[in-house]
Amino acid sequence: GDSVTQMEGPVTLSEEAFLTINCTYTATGYPSLFWYVQYPGEGLQLLLKATKADDKGSNKGFEATYRKETTSFHLEKGSVQVSDSAVYFCALSDANGGYQKVTFGTGTKLQVIP
Amino acid sequence: DVKVTQSSRYLVKRTGEKVFLECVQDMDHENMFWYRQDPGLGLRLIYFSYDVKMKEKGDIPEGYSVSREKKERFSLILESASTNQTSMYLCASSLDGASGGQGQYFGPGTRLTVT
Numbered sequence: 001g002d003s004v005t006q007m008e009g010p011v012t013l014s015e016e017a018f019l020t021i022n023c024t025y026t027a028t029g030y031p032s033l034f035w036y037v038q039y040p041g042e043g044l045q046l047l048l049k050a051t052k053a054d055d056k057g058s059n060k061g062f063e064a065t066y067r068k069e070t071t072s073f074h075l076e077k078g079s080v081q082v083s084d085s086a087v088y089f090c091a092l093s094d095a096n097g098g099y100q101k102v103t104f105g106t107g108t109k110l111q112v113i114p
Numbered sequence: 115d116v117k118v119t120q121s122s123r124y125l126v127k128r129t130g131e132k133v134f135l136e137c138v139q140d141m142d143h144e145n146m147f148w149y150r151q152d153p154g155l156g157l158r159l160i161y162f163s164y165d166v167k168m169k170e171k172g173d174i175p176e177g178y179s180v181s182r183e184k185k186e187r188f189s190l191i192l193e194s195a196s197t198n199q200t201s202m203y204l205c206a207s208s209l210d211g212a213s214g215g216q217g218q219y220f221g222p223g224t225r226l227t228v229t
Contacts, residue, residue: 044206049217104157106156
């Protein structure tokens with residue numbers, strides 16, 4: 001079956017540091033890939049997405065590139081802020097038995113300190 | 115913007131009680147979902163619905179049922195709450211497939227405690 005593996009957290013960075021959160025996946029089909037963010041006390045919000053190989057999703061300074069050859073979708077940001085502190089979920093959507101199923105990673109908590 | 119609302123942010127119930135969690139979306143989305151979120155386990159799909167009165171089991175449907183009488187509303191029912199159902203419950207909706215290329219929109223979540 002499909003699966004998503006994320007690096008375990010928490011990840012603690014100083015403000016303005018470079019961020020990478022690794023995500024790899026296995027899928028039977030040709031999935032779409034997503035990053036969601038969950039701020040404290042809130043639901044998940046879609047951060048960015050990519051639907052085919054070599055696509056780059058980007059939003060709010062975050063980027064991720066769909067790498068089919070390495071089955072990866074790593075999240076990056078050049079300079080993090082305290083307000084980026086949240087839990088980040090990698091996810092894939094794949095056709096499975098006639099409907100699109102979404103599989104989420106376990107989440108990576110990011111803490112940014114001033 | 116799509117808005118997904120859930121009836122309660124926090125709920126405390128006793129073991130054996132029947133519990134209703136309500137979810138409403140305002141963007142005419144076909145598909146709606148219920149997940150539970152637990153530390154270290156991420157999100158797990160309980161049930162989803164792709165049309166009014168239609169429902170499909172997700173990965174962990176045991177102990178739960180759902181109802182979708184109107185397109186905008188999707189209810190999760192715990193027939194007899196148990197302590198192992200203490201969790202954060204998240205409702206989501208999407209326009210296409212179970213997200214296709216568009217992604218899902220989530221409500222703020224209901225933190226349920228069963229004592």
